[in-house]
Amino acid sequence: MFNKIMKRGQRKPSKSEAIEPPIPTSSTPNVTVNHASRLAAASPQPVTLATVPQNPGTVEALPMLRDVPLSERHVVFIKKLQICCFLYDFSDTMKHVRQKEIKRQTVAELVDMVQSGSCKMNEIMQEELIKMISVNIFRCLPPASHENTGSEAGDPEEDEMFMDPSWPHLQLVYELLLRYVVSSETDTKIAKRYLDHSFVLKLLDLFDSEDMREREYLKTILHRIYGRFMVHRPFIRNAINNIFYQFMFETERYSGIAELLEILGSIINGFALPMKEEHKLFLVRALIPLHKPKCIASYHQQLSYCITQFVEKDYRLADTVIRGVLKYWPITNCGKEVLFLGELEEILEVTQSAEFQRCMVPLFRKIARSLNSSHFQVAERALFWWNNEHIVALIAENRHVILPVIFDALEKNIRGHWNQAIIGLSSNVRRMFLEMDAELFEECQRQHEEREGRAGQLEEQRVLTWKRLEEAAAQFTDDDKMDFA
Structure with missing residues (x-):
């Protein structure tokens, strides 16, 4: 292992390593050199973030990188990263004002440097840069201001948006990471070791x-x-x-x-x-x-x-997707049902006839229920399907299957829905089917009248049954009273 480390420390510089770490001199006595991952007995150790000072009060502004000689730029770059590793309490705007501003200006300078490509970073500098970014952005998030568990989420436009007080500084760090990732100077073979x-x-x-x-x-x-x-x-x-x-x-x-x-x-x-x-x-x-x-x-x-x-x-996935959406169809959540109806319309626009035929029966059984919804937005959204030319073409092609499924729902809306707009839309859809196939429409109407007649007979029979039960109960009560008397 020691031999490998020795060889790594003595490797030839690559083209991307245009700036090599200089040998520390007496002019920088406060810089501790300690990079454990690249120890070499015969070579100097570069500056790292392992020596980040712990007292924010000692932060001092450093000269701009462009004003620093090339031979010293690596040391100044690492020092700037050290400054950016200080974490401050941004909830208190009056605390460490000067240090916060120095940090902000330093990160902004690093962003400009990476974006312009004016200072090529070697592998050590890239590693330390990612470490600094990690120190700033990887943190414990504050507790959630509201819980969505077991309840429906509110309207994001009406809810008060959470604003992180440290965002002005965090944004610069994120911008630095973004510029590093997208930079043409970033060698992905090196960067993937740290990202x-x-x-x-x-x-x-x-x-x-x-x-x-x-x-x-x-x-x-x-x-x-x-x-x-x-x-x-x-x-x-x-x-x-x-x-x-x-x-x-x-x-x-x-x-x-x-x-x-x-x-x-x-x-x-x-x-x-x-x-x-x-x-x-x-x-x-x-x-x-x-x-x-x-x-x-x-x-x-x-x-x-x-x-x-x-x-x-892959058009063959249409049947799987539509059946999957139907599986999670809401029963009492009208807002969610409106969303599902809109999504299914978008899916049907890219669905071909063969896949449509596989799922049209369960699909239009759900649509029939939506047509009769007492919530007018649900019924209206379902009826709007007949404004879509592609869906109307699919329905017309398979009208012999679809019309019998939804005919009763249309008739029920026309005869008894409380909302006049729904009655009008249902009448329009009914007229469309009549124009598509008058013979089929008449057959469906005849079957509907027969079902209505049978339902009426069943209702009469039910009423008579209950009447007989009430009479029998009354007679039984009268007999009990006579026995006690």
Whole structure:
């Protein structure tokens, strides 16, 4: 092991290592050199974050990197990273004001440096940079301000948005990480040693932050990491999968589900055909069950996009997806039912006739129930399906199956729904079927009248049965009274 370390310490500099660590001199007595991972008996040890001072009061502003000689730039760079490792209490705006401003200016300078590519970083500098970023962003998140477990999430536009008081500084650190990941100067072979699986997992944990600004940065950074580091792609997909499982089956509370689904929407869009079995299992086991939680409104738009992308990629998945959505169909949640109806309309727009025929009977049984909903928005959303030309074409092609399923629901709406708009829309749909196939329409109407007649007879029989029971009970009571008398 010692020989390996010796060889590593004596390796030739690569092109990316344009700035080598200088030998410490007496002019920098306060700099401790101690990098345990790169010890070499015959070579000097570079400055590291292991010697970060613990007293924030000792922070001093350093000269700009562009004003420092090239031979000393590495030492100044590490010192700047040390300054950026100080953590302050940002809830108290009057505490450590000067030190906070020095840190802000230092991080901003590092962002400009990485973005411009004016100072190429060697491997040691990159490692220390990631360590500094980790110290700042990987932290315990504050307790959730509200619990979604067991209750429906509120409207995100009406709820008061959480604003992290440390965000002005955190944003610069996130910007630095983003610029490092996307920089053309960043060698992915070196960077992947520090942006490893452990780093990615900690990054994913931060998606539970209630600060929407932080989640937006995390979404962009993770997406860029997924794009540049191919070795991490399966791991990232599996890690997101596990977050979904924990959310669905344990907590039903996680702030970043929508952002993770946005990343997945882009990933799914890039899937090659034929689609791998792994991706189909992800659809069935993770994405479709995401329809179950009550707080689906907070991420339904992104979920619907992901689901539709799968069907667009492979039209044969339409039947699986539609049956999966029907499995989690809400019974008493009208707002959720409206969302499902909109999602199914989007799915049907990319569904072909063969797949539609496999699931049309259970699908339109659900639609018949929605048509008769006492909540006018649910019935209205279902009736709006007949404004979609593609869906109307599918219905017309299979009218002999669909019309008998929903005819009773249409008639019930026309005769007795409380909302005049629903009555008018139901009449329009009824007229469309009449124009499609008058003979089929008349047959369905005849069968409907027969069912109504039988239902009337059954109701009369039920009333007579109860009347006889009441008379028998009354007679029994009178006999009891005579016996006691």
